[in-house]
Every structure is written in structure tokens, then in C-alpha cells.
Amino acid sequence: xxxxxxxxxxxxxxxxxxxxxxxxxxxxxxxxxxxxxxxxxxxxxxxxxxxxxxxxxxxxxxxxxxxxxxxxxxxxxxxxxxxxxxxxxxxxxxxxxxxxxxxxxxxxxxxxxxxxxxxxxxxxxxxxxxxxxxxxxxxxxxxxxxxxxxxxxxxxxxxxxxxxxxxxxxxxxxxxxxxxxxxxxxxxxxxxxxxxxxxxxxxxxxxxxxxxxxxxxxxxxxxxxxxxxxxxxxxxxxxxxxxxxxxxxxxxxxxxxxxxxxxxxxxxxxxxxxxxxxxxxxxxxxxxxxxxxxxxxxxxxxxxxxxxxxxxxxxxxxxxxxxxxxxxxxxxxx
Numbered sequence: 412x413x414x415x416x417x418x419x420x421x422x423x424x425x426x427x428x429x430x431x432x433x434x435x436x437x438x439x440x441x442x443x444x445x446x447x448x449x450x451x452x453x454x455x456x457x458x459x460x461x462x463x464x465x466x467x468x469x470x471x472x473x474x475x476x477x478x479x480x481x482x483x484x485x486x487x488x489x490x491x492x493x494x495x496x497x498x499x500x501x502x503x504x505x506x507x508x509x510x511x512x513x514x515x516x517x518x519x520x521x522x523x524x525x526x527x528x529x530x531x532x533x534x535x536x537x538x539x540x541x542x543x544x545x546x547x548x549x550x551x552x553x554x555x556x557x558x559x560x561x562x563x564x565x566x567x568x569x570x571x572x573x574x575x576x577x578x579x580x581x582x583x584x585x586x587x588x589x590x591x592x593x594x595x596x597x598x599x600x601x602x603x604x605x606x607x608x609x610x611x612x613x614x615x616x617x618x619x620x621x622x623x624x625x626x627x628x629x630x631x632x633x634x635x636x637x638x639x640x641x642x643x644x645x646x647x648x649x650x651x652x653x654x655x656x657x658x659x660x661x662x663x664x665x666x667x668x669x670x671x672x673x674x675x676x677x678x679x680x681x682x683x684x685x686x687x688x689x690x691x692x693x694x695x696x697x698x699x700x701x702x703x704x705x706x707x708x709x710x711x712x713x714x715x716x717x718x719x720x721x722x723x724x725x726x727x728x729x730x731x732x733x734x735x736x737x738x739x740x741x742x743x744x745x
Contacts, residue, residue, distance in 0.1 A: 412527040413441040413544060413620075415497075416517040417535050420448040420507060423456050425667060426535040427463060433533075434467055434496065438544040441531075443469070444517040446479075446502040453503070460501050470498040476505055476516055482523030509637035509744060510616065518631050527623060534617040536667040538566060543662045547620045550608055550659035557622040557654035558646060559662075560614035564601060566665035578666050580605045581658030582614040585647065587699040590691045590706030592643055595658065611656045613646025618664045625649055635742035639683070640690035647698055681729040684714070685745060688733030693742065707734075 415433060419426045426445070433443060450456045457473060464471035472487055479502040504516055514532055521530055529551070531544060543561060551559040560581030580596030592613065596605050614620075619642060629649050632641045646656050688710055695706045714730040736745070 413438060413548065414444055414517070414521045414527050414530045415441055415544070416444045416446075416514055416521075416530055416532050418446055418448060418510065418513045418517070419450065419456065419535050420513070421450045421452070422535055423450075423452075423459055427459070429533065429535050429537055429539075430463065430467075430469075430499075432538045432540075434469060435541045436539070436544045437541050438548065441497055441544065442527075443497050443499045444502065444520060445499060446476075446504050446513050446517045448504050448508055448513040449506040457501060457503070460499070464499045464501075467496065469496040471501065472498075473501045473503065474520075475503050479516055479520040480523070482520065507744070509634065510639075511632035511636055511641040512634045514616075515631045515634060518626060522623075522626060525623075529620050529622055530626070532616055532619040532621065533664075534666065536566075537563075537617055538665040538667075539618070540663045540665075543618075543664050546661035546663075547618075547659050550661060551620055551622070551657065554608055554657050555655060556657035556659075557625050558611075558614045558649055558656040559620040559659045560611065560657070561618035561662035561664040562601070562605065562658075562660045563615065563617055563664050563666045566667045575601050577601050577605060578617075579615055580609075580660070582611040582642070582646065582656070585612045585643070587695070587702050588705050589709050590695050590702070591709075606660045608660065609658050611646070611658055612650065613643045614656050614658075616642035616645075617666055618662070620659075622654075625652075625654055628652055629654065635693065636690045637686065637743050637745075638690075639686040640694050644694055644698075679724050679726065681724075681726040682745070684726040684729040685733045685736075688714075688730050689737045689741070692734070692737040710734075 417429055447456055461471050474483055502516055504513055521527055547559050562580060563578040564575045565578050577596040577599050579594045583592040583594040585592050629652050633644050695703050714727055718725050
């Protein structure tokens, strides 16, 4: 059994596309968990999800956050005309808990049920190919990986473009001295050189298969980050506990990047810069404290000279705000 965990926040249209693709998965045994992170139109979202689930014959049940984290209700069962379809569990988180907090509600539900082998964390702005899950599980099992990531491709690339550009090959490798991560395959053509599995420092949270044993031994996502760096931190924590993290190229997932947080001019928002700076410094202090002065200097250069040279948005106020909040020990939402 695989639990597929898709977090929704103010983006039902993208979530619906993702769910449609999930119903086409050729993996034989999976269940969908859909937590809603306090969307502004929550009642409409719940109504839409329920309507979609019944029309698709997917089965549906709704829980509050407390009910879900307690393992659901005793009468839980697939409801609807097509019970052969995957069962959809909708969770009302009630507020925006961030990426880590919102997904952790779903993970706690899964752990209470304790009837699964893997959880597949999947961004709601992704569209997985039909064999994406089966290829991911097969690759993880064959290579004894506890965390596995997909080949992520830009969803907005022209259909005639062959090969497509990669968003990334599964995840990345850490550059501690730069306070950054080298994203494997970013922007490269998918023309064959990214078709073999290889180890990663971390798996990107947009498509992250995690084995149950990791959740019990390593724990859940770190909620202090709220947004960005939580998947990196989880991967490093897993690695330090002896778990293998791997890129699995046969699992292909289209990603509408920026579908939730959105993009500013030049593709770099102030909100993204704030969380990247604050959380990057927090991550460095926790895992590579001796690099902290170097990382701070690198971040300053990135948000001044490098941005100017690249003609990118400076967002200098976001940098300063992130730095001061790090120094003040502020975590969670801004």
C-alpha cells in the first residue's frame, strides 16, 4: 500500500488536474490523502473535492485535523459507486500550516493507520505520468532506497519540444559553504544523460517517495521552516541515519513550477527570497555551523551584485527581513 499525499492551498484547479492523473496510475494499491491548508474558499474546495470524488468513483471521506491525526473514524470505508477506485481522504487542516506542517498532518494520519509501505508526497501542481508511481516504487525497492525522487519536467514546455527541459533530476546535492543546493539537471534537455539512477543528498518535495521506516526512525518534516528547505533538511537527516536517497528516472512527473506560491517578475518573489534566506541560515547553523559566516557573505553577494549582474529582482528588503528574523530566532510563518 502507498499513501499519496497531495497538499492543497488556494489552488483547486491545479489539484483537480493532479487528482485526475492519479486516478490513471497503474500501481495496484494506493490511497490518496488530500489535506487542505486553510484555503480562503475552503467550503467551496471541500464541496468541489467531494463532487469530483463521487463523479470519478474514487470514494470520499472528510476529517478534521484532529480526527485525521487520531487515525480517522471507525466507520471509515470507501464510499461511492466505484469502490474499486482509490479512496480519497480529505483533511480540513483549518489554517495554513506551511508545506511541512500541512503534509505532516497527512503523515500522522498514515502512521496511525500503519497499513502502508511508502508515502508519496506530491505537489498539487504536478501531473504524474501513468507509470510514475510504479516506476518510483520499483526503483526504490531494486536499489534499496528509503527516499526516491522522480524526473521532474516543466509542464509548460511546448508539446512539440522533444526532448523537454528538466526542472530537476530528483533533487540535489548540498553545497554547505554556499548555503545552497546544486539542483541536478536543472534546465537541461532530457536527451538521455539523465536516464540512470544516482544517489542524492536530498529528494525534492515536489515528488518524494519515503519509506515507512524513515518516518519512525527519522521523524516527520521540520515545521520550523514553514516553506523551503524542509525537504533538504529531511534528506540530510535521513542520510545521517543511514538511509539512501535516490533519483529514479523512469518515474516522470510534469511540474507547473510556482503554482502555489506564485512568481514575481523575473521568476523570483520576495516571499520566496525571505524564506530561502532565513531557512538557509537556520539549516546551516544546525548542520554546518562553521560555514555560517561564509554563507552569510554568499547570501549578501547573491542579493546584491549577482542579482544586478543577472538583471534579476533584488528583493533586498526580503533578504534583510530574513536575516533579522533568523538572528531573532523566528521560525514558522513570516
